[in-house]
Each structure stands twice: as structure tokens, then as C-alpha cells.
Amino acid sequence: MKLSLDPYMFRSTPLLELPALVASLGYEWLELSPRDDFLPFFNHARVDDAGVAAFKRELGKAGVGVSSVLPLYKWSGPDEDERQAAVRYWKRAIRITADLGVDVMNSEFNGRPEQAARSESQFWRSMEELLPVFEAEGVRLVLEPHPDDFEEDGKAAIDLIRGINSPLVSFLYCAPHTFHMGNDAPGIIGYAGDLLTNLHIADSFDHTGSSGLRYIVNPPGSTVRVHQHLDIGQGEVDFDELFASLASAGFDGTITACVFAWEERARESSTFMREKITCLFDDARLMKQGMQL
Numbered sequence: 001m002k003l004s005l006d007p008y009m010f011r012s013t014p015l016l017e018l019p020a021l022v023a024s025l026g027y028e029w030l031e032l033s034p035r036d037d038f039l040p041f042f043n044h045a046r047v048d049d050a051g052v053a054a055f056k057r058e059l060g061k062a063g064v065g066v067s068s069v070l071p072l073y074k075w076s077g078p079d080e081d082e083r084q085a086a087v088r089y090w091k092r093a094i095r096i097t098a099d100l101g102v103d104v105m106n107s108e109f110n111g112r113p114e115q116a117a118r119s120e121s122q123f124w125r126s127m128e129e130l131l132p133v134f135e136a137e138g139v140r141l142v143l144e145p146h147p148d149d150f151e152e153d154g155k156a157a158i159d160l161i162r163g164i165n166s167p168l169v170s171f172l173y174c175a176p177h178t179f180h181m182g183n184d185a186p187g188i189i190g191y192a193g194d195l196l197t198n199l200h201i202a203d204s205f206d207h208t209g210s211s212g213l214r215y216i217v218n219p220p221g222s223t224v225r226v227h228q229h230l231d232i233g234q235g236e237v238d239f240d241e242l243f244a245s246l247a248s249a250g251f252d253g254t255i256t257a258c259v260f261a262w263e264e265r266a267r268e269s270s271t272f273m274r275e276k277i278t279c280l281f282d283d284a285r286l287m288k289q290g291m292q293l
Contacts, residue, residue, distance in 0.1 A: 001251070001281055003274065004029035004067035006200070006258035009266035011035050015047075015055055019062035025270045029067040031106065031256045039071045044085075045092045052099050059100075067254045068104040068142065068198065069097040075130075076111030076123035076150055083122050087129050094130075098137040104254070105134075106142045106172055106198060109157065111150030114223075119150035120160075127164060134168050142198045144172035147180040147225030154181035154188035161195060170197040176204035176229045176258075178237050183208075185238070186245040197253040199246070201277055202260070203235030204228050229260040231269055232276045243284035255281070 005027040007013070013021055015037055022030045034041045038051075047055075059066065071093045073086035097105055111119025134141055145157035154173070161171050171192045178185060183206070189196060204227045205214050215226045232239055257273035 002254040004031045004254055004256040006031045006033050006256050008033045009263045016058045019059045019064040022064050023062040026274050029065050031068050032066050033070045039093055041072050044089045052096055056100055066102045068106045069102055070106040075126040076119045078115045078118045087126050090130050091133055094133050094137050094139055097139055104140050108146040109149040109151050116150045140168045142170050142172045144174050152180050155191050158192050171195040172198040174200040175237050176202040176227055179206045185242045189245040189249050199255045200258045202229035202258050203232050203237050206236045229258055243280045247284035247288040
């Protein structure tokens, strides 16, 4: 198991200081999520080749690796101009990832749920253009269904990934999206099988609880998708069940701590998550071994 940190709560830290910060928190890996000075949300890269090389040098000095690069673009959006721009942004991001010596990129399906058919059509159009680029650069793509994407359900997303029919494309289970994906971690993990290569770990509340009133949004009936990325134990995700399912499946991929809710205590949160994930993973594995004796 490779344990990584999404350092989004530290995004004000200068890029070249980030590897040393991640190392100081006890992590050997980081997931490079969107940053305004590197790969910003929905826009072209803001870093040149010299900046990529400098960042790579600092990673080496700190003894920290990049487990994955996570860009977010409107590559499945119903607007064709936005889709074409997103493909251009993707191509540069893939090149940057390869230059860093990283062979994994994580992302979301994107698109619009109210225009699901149009968005899926746009997704396939983008994949036709980008899959040869991933292949040429030797970079794997790991996709997750995100709340408010054109595909939000876990098992349906796995079927969509199977339809891509490429050994380079696999599935990411995001724990704080559990209640949007179908609230069935054992079923989704089992259904994914070997397609499951990455996990994002944080807690969240079940927005469907209390007759749909766990969160209150106004006006009533708004089609918002509410969730949060909390420390383990602060929400309602069943992590004992989740990690038992991972142990049962023999999972040995990458797990990323991705809490976003506590910037005022980001160091404490990151350290807690490292310790808690390690404990849960080890306990689940030992329990499985004990059951097999």
C-alpha cells in the first residue's frame, strides 16, 4: 500500500517548499492536486519546463515522490469550445506529468448530470483524442465519479471505465463521496475488482440522512451536491467496513489522505490521517489473516 497526501490545504505554501513540508508530516508521497501556480482548476498550466525541473529537484532532495497528478478540466462539458480547450490543457498536463517522472493521473468524469447523454458523448470524443497521448507518454489514467458529474454512481462508473477497454484506465474510490456513489463500499469495491487502483480517504456526512435534512439548503429542492472532506471519525462513512472490503479484495494500490475542511489545523489533520489510515489498513489486513487461519 502506498500512502499519499493531497496537500490542497497547504496550497499557499510555495511550490518548491511543498516537498519538504510533506516529508515533515511523515509522508513519502504526495498527490499533486490543482494549484494556481501549477495546474489550476479548469485552466491551462501555469508552470514552464524550468519550473517542472526545479520542483522535481526539490522532490528528490526531500525524498518525496508524486503518487499522481490530479488535474480537473471541462473535458466532458456540453460546450464544444470548452471541451476543445480542456483537451489542450490535458495534453500539456500529461506532458508535465511525464516530465516529472510520474506515471499516474487522477481525475473526474466532469460534465453535467442534467445533460448526461450530451456530456457522455463529449467524454468519449475527448478520450478518443487523449488516450493515444496517455499511451505515448506511458501515463495511466484513474477516474472517479464525482458529485455533480454526468456519472455519479459507483458501479455505473466502473462499467463506463470497462467500456474504455484500455489497460491504462482504472477506477478510484473516493470515500467522502460514498453517499453519492450508492453507499455500498463492499459492493462497489468488489464490483471493481482489479480496476480499483486508487482511493481517496476522508470522512463525510450522509446527506440523505434525517429524511434528507442532514444538510439544509435553500431554496428547498435545489439540485446542489453537498459533501465534505473531514478527518476520519468526524462523519458517517463506515471505515471499518471500507477497509475490511479492501483487505478482502487484496488491495495494494495507492491511498491518498484528502481532507479539505481544516486549513486552520492542516498539519494536525494530515498527521492524524496518516496514522489513522495506517492503523485501519493494518488492522483490516491482520483480521483477514486471522480469519484465514
